Amino acid sequence: MNQKHQIQYSKIGVLSLAHMLNDLYSNYLPQMLPFLVALTPGFTATRAAILVSAFTITSSLVQPLFGYFLDRQGKRWLVHVGTLWMAIMLSLTGIVHNYGLLVILAALAGLGTAAFHPQASTMVNVLSGDRKAVLLSAFVAFGNFGFALSPLLLVPLFQAYGLQATLVTVVPGIFVAILLLLYAPRNNVLSGANTPFSVVVRSLKSAASELVAIIGVIAIRSLAYTGMLTMLPLYFKSQNLSNIAASHLVTIMLAAGAIGGVIGGFISDFYGRKRLIVGSLVISTPLFFGFLYTQGTLSTIFLAFAGAALLSSFSVTVVAAQEAIPDNKALAAGLTMGFAGGIGGLAVILIGRIGDIWGLTSAVTVIFLLPILAGLIGLFMKSRPAARTQRIAAR
Template identity: 85%
Template sequence: MSQNQGIEYLKIGVLSLAHLLNDLYSNYLPQMLPFLVALTPGFTATRAAILVSAFTISSSLVQPLFGYFLDRQGKRWLVYVGTLWMGVMLSLTGIVHNYLLLVTLAALAGLGTAAFHPQASTMVNVLSGDRKAVLLSGFVAFGNFGFALSPLLLVPLFQAYGLRATLVTVIPGILVAILLLLYAPRNNLLVGANTPFNVVVRSLKTAGPELLAIIAVIAIRSLAYTAMLTILPLYFKSENLSNIAGSHLVTIMLASGAIGGVIGGFISDYYGRKPLIVGSLILSTPLFFGFLYTEGAVSTLFLALAGAALLSSFSVTVVAAQEAIPENKALAAGLTMGFAGGLGGLAVIFIGSIADTWGLTSAVDVIFLLPILAGLFGFFMKSHPAARTQRAAAR
C-alpha cells in the first residue's frame, strides 16, 4: 500500500468515525423520551412523536436539495460544521423546559445531519478508488452501529446524571469536528458533474413508476422504524421494564439490523433487489409479533431476527433507486435516504395519536404490521437481473 493510499484510507476512517457519531446523534432524542415522560406532566405519546418527527423531517426532507447542490459544487465545511452544529443543538435539549423550544432545537439539529450525509458520502466515494463497494459498505456499517450504540450509551448516562447530562454530549461532536477539519478532502476533489436541471427532471419522469414504488417501500419502512424508536421505549416503560433493560432491547434490535443490512446486500447481489426487499419485509412482521407474544431468550431472539429482517433492505433500496436513475446517483440517494425517510418520519405523529387514543399496545400492533405493508408495495417494483447474473453475462 502506497503512502497516498494510506492517507486516503485514514481520511475514510475519520469520515466513518464521524458517520458513527452522526448516526448516534440521530438516535439521540428517542433515548430521552422515558425521562421526559417521567419529568414532564402531560408529556404524551403524540408530543413524543412530534419531537422525534421534527428531527427526522428536517434531517431527511432537505437531503435531496443538499445532494443536488453538492453534485454541482462540493463544500467540505459542511461535514465538520454539520457535525458540530448537530452536537451543540442536541446538547441543549436536556436543559430547556419549554416544549416548543425543545421541538425547535430538534428541528435545527436535524439540519446538521442533513448537511453531513450527502457530502461525507461523496467524500468516501471520491477517496475509495476501485474499492468503492467495500469502503462505502464500511462507511454505512459504521453509521448503523452508531445508531445501535445510542441507547446503550445515552440511557445509562441520563439514568445516572439526569437530562442535564446532555451538555457533555457535545464533547464528542467537538472532537470529531476537529478531526474532519484536519482530514476531510479538499474542495477541488468534490465537484461532480454539473447536470442541467431539465436533464434531471427528464430522468425522474422516465423512472417515475419505479421510483414511486421504491419511495413507498422506504417511507412505510421508515415509519415502522422511526415509530419503533419512539414508541417502544414508552411501551417497555409501561410494561415495567427499567430504562436500562428497555435500552438493551432496542440496542439488540438495531445492532441486528446493522448486521442484517450487510447480509441483505450480499443476498440481493445473488438473488436480486426485489426478492430481498419483498421477502425480508414480509418476514419481519411475524418475527416482531413473535417477540411480542413470547418471553425470555426466545422473545429476544425473535426481536434480533426481526430487526435484521427489517433493515436488511436498507442499503438495497438505495441501490435499487440508483439503478432506476443511473445518471443521477446522488439525487437517488437523497430521495431514498432523505426524502422518503422524512415522509415516514412525518407520519409517526399518527402513530403517537393511536397510542394516546387506544393505548401503547395498540400502537405497537399497528407498527409491527407496517413492514408487511411495505413488502406488498415492493411487488410494484420492476424485477432486474441480479448483479451476479449481470457480471456473468458481461464476461
C-alpha cells in the same frame, strides 16, 4: 493508478466513524423520552412523536435539496459543519424546559445530519474505487451501529446525571468535526457535474415509476423504524421494564439491524435488489409478532432477527435508487436516505395518536404490521439482474 481511483481506506474510515456518531445523535431524542415523561406532567405519546418527528422531518425532507446542490458543486465543509451543528443543538435539549423550544432545537439539529449524509455518502462513493457496494454497505453499517450504541450510552448517562448531562455530549461532536476538517477529501476530488436542472428532471421522469416504488418502500419502512424508536421505550416503560433493560433490548434490535444491513448488501448482489427488499420486509412482521407474544430469551432472539430483517434492505434501497438514476447519485441518496425517511417521520405522529387513544400495545401492533406492507409495495419495483450476474456477463 490515478489517485482519484484508488481506494482511500483511511478517509473512508474517518467518514464511517463520523457516520456512526451522526446516527448515534440521530437516535438521541428517543432516549430522552422516558425521562421527559417522568419529569414533565402531561407529556403524551403524541408530544413524544411530534418531538422525534421534528428532527426526522428536517433531517430528511431537505436532503434531496442538499443532494442536488452537491451533484452540481461538491462542498466538503458540509460534513464537519453539519456534524458540529447537530452536536451543539442536541447538547442544549436537556437544559431546555419549554416544550416549544425543545421542538425547535430538535428541528434545527436535523439540518446538521441533512447536510452530512448526501455529502458523506458521495465522498465514500468517490473514494471506493471498484468496491463501491461493499464499502457503502460498511459505511451504512457504521451508521446503524451508531443507532444501536445510542441507548446503550445515553440512557445510563441520563439515569446517573439527569438530562442536564446532554451538555457533555457535544464533546464527541467537536472531536469528530475536527477529524473531518483535517481528513475529509478535498474539493478537487468532489468536483460537481454542473448538470442542468432540466436534465435532472428528465432523468427523474424516465425513472419515475421505479423511484415511486422505492420511495414508497422506504417511507413505510421508515415509519415502522421511527415508530419503534419512539414507541418501544414508552411501551417498555408501561410494561414496568427498567430504562436500562429497555435500552438493552433496543440496542439488540439495532445492532442486529446493522449486521443485517451488511448481510443484505451481499445477498442482493447474488439474488437481486428486489428479491432481498421484498423478502426481508415480508418476514419482518411475523418475527416482530414472535417477539411480542413470547417471553425471555426466545423473545429477545425474535427481536434480533426481526431487526436484522427490517434493516437488511437499508443500503440496498439506496443502491437501487442510484442504479435507477445513475447520473445523480447524491440526489438519489437524498431522496432515499432523506426525503422518503422524512415522509415516514411525519406519519409517526399518527402512531403517537393511536398510542394515546387506544394504548401503546395497539400502537406497537400497527408498527409491526408496517414492514409487510412495505414489502408488498416493493413488488412494484423494477427487477434488475443481480450485480454478480452483470459482472459475470461483462467478463
